[in-house]
Amino acid sequence: MGEDEWKGAAIATGFIQYEPRRGEPSGVRTEAIVLFDAGHLYVAFRVWDGEPITAQLTQRDADLFTDDAVAVVLDTTLDKRSGYYFITNALGTQADGRIAEDGRTLDSNWDAPWQSAARRTDYGWSAEFSLPLSSIKYAAGKSQTWGINFGRSRRRTLERSFWTGPLDSQWRVSQAGRIVELDVPPPLDRIQVVPYGLTRMQEKMAPHWEGGMDARYALTPTTAVYATLLPDFATIEADQEQINLTRFELTLPEKRQFFLEGQEQFNQRFRTFYSRRIEEITAGSKLLGKQGPWTMVLLSAESKPDSGGERANYTVARAQRDVSARSNVAIMGANRRLEGKDQGSVSTDANLFFTRTFGMTAQAVKSYGPFGHGTWLYFLRPAYDSPTGHFHVRYGHIGDHVAANVNAIGQIVDDDRREIDSKITKIRWIRRGAFEQATYDSNYNIYWGQTGLVRSWKVDESFATEFRNRISTTLLWTEEFKRFEKNFRNRQGGFDLGYNTREYQSVKTGLRFGRNFDADFxxxxxxxRYKLTRKLSTEYSLQRLKLDPDPRRESTWIHVLRADQFFTKDLFLRVFFQTNSAIERNNIQALFVYRYLPPFGTIQVAYQRGTAAFGQRSTQGNTLFLKATTVF
Structure with missing residues (x-):
């Protein structure tokens, strides 16, 4: 960083530890320098460190705080509840995301175009951020005040420090500092259009061509409308195979770009909108924004399944109102219309903070659809949260037909419950002798059916220890009762053993054993995870399940291998391979990407074989994709 270009800029220093010694001054010097113009916010960091720098990650949106890294946190509407984070490490790798509910919820899938650079210096290292205002929603006008914070991770000492603090939570935007007297114009680029073209050549099939587009128009600096037409998700990485020892549906992450913006608005405990329910989209539109204390989302999508079924319309609306200093309440509706019939729910939810450490979440849902009774769901969950501890008690009621109504557009994994749940977590930083940190977790859950019959109880206990030689251990024990077609008594013991798990280059193994639904397992x-070279990283994971007896042949081997070769941060090759012996699935994907207008303007060449829906055997033959997108 040149001294002349930053001359006269505001400087933030005196960072305070978030961990391990919360509230104490950082053990090393850090400076954050801020400049602003009509179209960008610029931040530079001077990072002093007399020891070698940890910098291994080259993949965008990786957990960069497992490297030496610096971060910018912005509350651009000063609502003290929501914001953005931007992180870079000493290699200039980028991570960004949305913050909601005053740091309780993060959406790391959110992406925006911005620039970063970093280099080593004689005093440590430095980094620069260039953040276009057109990439974010913000309060415009003269003499504006935004919330801002700066963070630093130093892996060698496991220290995370921030400019303001001591923070109660790492992303607690209500405790951010202030940048004042900003004269912020409306965004210069109000319209963004991202068209694409794709060709697919698959073994024993005729070549296929298609095209589509995504568009965004900023109505105001804090509100935008989005549209998508024939979006393509063919080159998105397949869902990773998992072992499921329960009888309930797993939750799979959303990876499709149209659904990612604003996804943090739908992370309630009971998901009345689960975007993975929507299959292939033919067209969609969305309104997302904030006006004063109100946050609004309106989404509509048309879907026609590949199987040739009837076209369905999915509509979701949510209005959230900020109340008090950090709390909010909301109303929401989610509906699927298929063959002229509506199915879904209307709901209300609240996130309330009474003190800095005591709060409560609550939700009430009225479902509708094929069933007219047993359609209510609600819960209350008071909780205590601190940087080193958590305690909550939750009571919930789920009618016996809620799932049948809601799951056309949402995800309720089980219903017919009157439920009590409690959990306690305590973290202790020891930092003496051989010990670094110890964590104790205890969770108790019990629920009855609506008739008063006990359907389940479960006790989970775990104790984790991190040692100063980078070894980590976890001991686990679970006792469980389940009532389905008969009574089952399940139990599970196990351990995890890891080395260097707080950094990218790491190794971990684990063992679980016990009895599960009348089978020993x-x-x-x-x-x-290992860096073969500075720009080539590899990851491998293994799951081996053995059941006895195993009449359904569910014993399996699951292998997953990833490799990323970064030529530059915007030119890379990614390979993904997975097998699941229980369903004879062998899936390989190779993707070459050139981001000439990052992150949306790309040229992609992809090869696939064996890609299929999660848990399904695939018959896909050798397939080659060529895809190009640009940005206007």
Missing amino acids: VLWTGAA
Whole structure:
């Protein structure tokens, strides 16, 4: 960073530890320098460090705080509840995301175009951020005040420090500092259009061509409308195979770009909108924004399944009102219309903070659809949260037909419950002798059916220890009762053993054993991550499940291998391979990407074989994709 270009800029220093010694001054010097013009916010960091720098990650949106890294946190509407984070490490790798509910919820899938650079210096290292205002929603006008904070991760000492503090939570925007007297114009680029073209050549099939587009128009600096037409998700990485020892549906992450913006608005405990329910989209539109204390989302999508079924319309509306200093309440509706019939729910939810550490979440849902009774759901969950501890008690009621109504557009994994749940977590930083940190977790859950019959109880106990030689261990024990077609008594013991798990280059293994639904089981797990070169990283994971007896042949080997070769941060090759022996699935994907207008303007060449829906065997043959997108 040149001294002349930053001359006269505001400087923030005196960082305070978030961990391990919360509230104490940082053990090393850090400076954050801020400049502003009509179209950008610029931030530079001077990072002093007399020891070698940890910088391994080259993949965008990786957990960069496992490297030496610096971060910018912005509350651009000063609502003290929501904001953005931008992170870079000493290699200039980028991570960004949305913050909601005053740091309780993060959406790391959110992406925006911005620039970063970093280099080593004689005093440590430095980094620069260039953040276009057109990439974010913000309060415009003269003499504006935004919330801002700066953070630093130093892996060698496990220290995370921030400019303001001591923070109660790492992303607590209500405790951010202020940048004042900003004269912020409306965004210069109000319209963004991202068209694409794709060709697919698949073994034993005729070549296929298609095209589509995504568009965004900023109505105001804080509100935008989005549209998508024939979006393509063919080159998105397949869902990773998992072992499920329960009888309930797993939740899969959303990876499709149209649904990612504003996804943090739908992370309630009971998901009345679960975007993975929507299959292939033919067209969609969305309104997302904030006006004063109100946050609004309106989404509509048309979907026609590949199987040739009837076209369905999915509509979701949500209005959230900020109340008090950091709390909010909301109303929401989610509906699927298929063959002239509506199915879904209307709901209300609240996130309330009474003190800095005591709060409560609540939700009430009225479902509708094929069933007219047993359609209510609600819960209350008071909780205590601090940087080193958590305690909550939750009571919930789920009618016996809620799932049948809601799951056309949402995800309720089980219903017919009157439920009590409690959990306590305590973290202790020891930092003496051989010990670094210890964590104790205890969770108790019990629920009855609406008739008063006990359907389940479960006790989970775990104790984790991190040692100063980078070894980590976890001991686990679970006792469980389940009532389905008969009574089952399940139990599980196990351990995890890892080395250097707070950094990218790491290895971890684990063992679970016990009895599960009248079958003895042993589950071995393993994972390793390694940098073969400065720009070539590899990840491998293994799951081996052995059941006895095994009449349904569910014993399996699952292997997953990833490799990323970064030529530059915007030119890379990614390979993904996975197998699941229980369903004879062998899936390989190779993707070459050139981001000439990052992150949306790309040229992609992809090869696939064996890609299929999660848990399904695939018959896909050798397939080659060529896809190009640009930005206007």
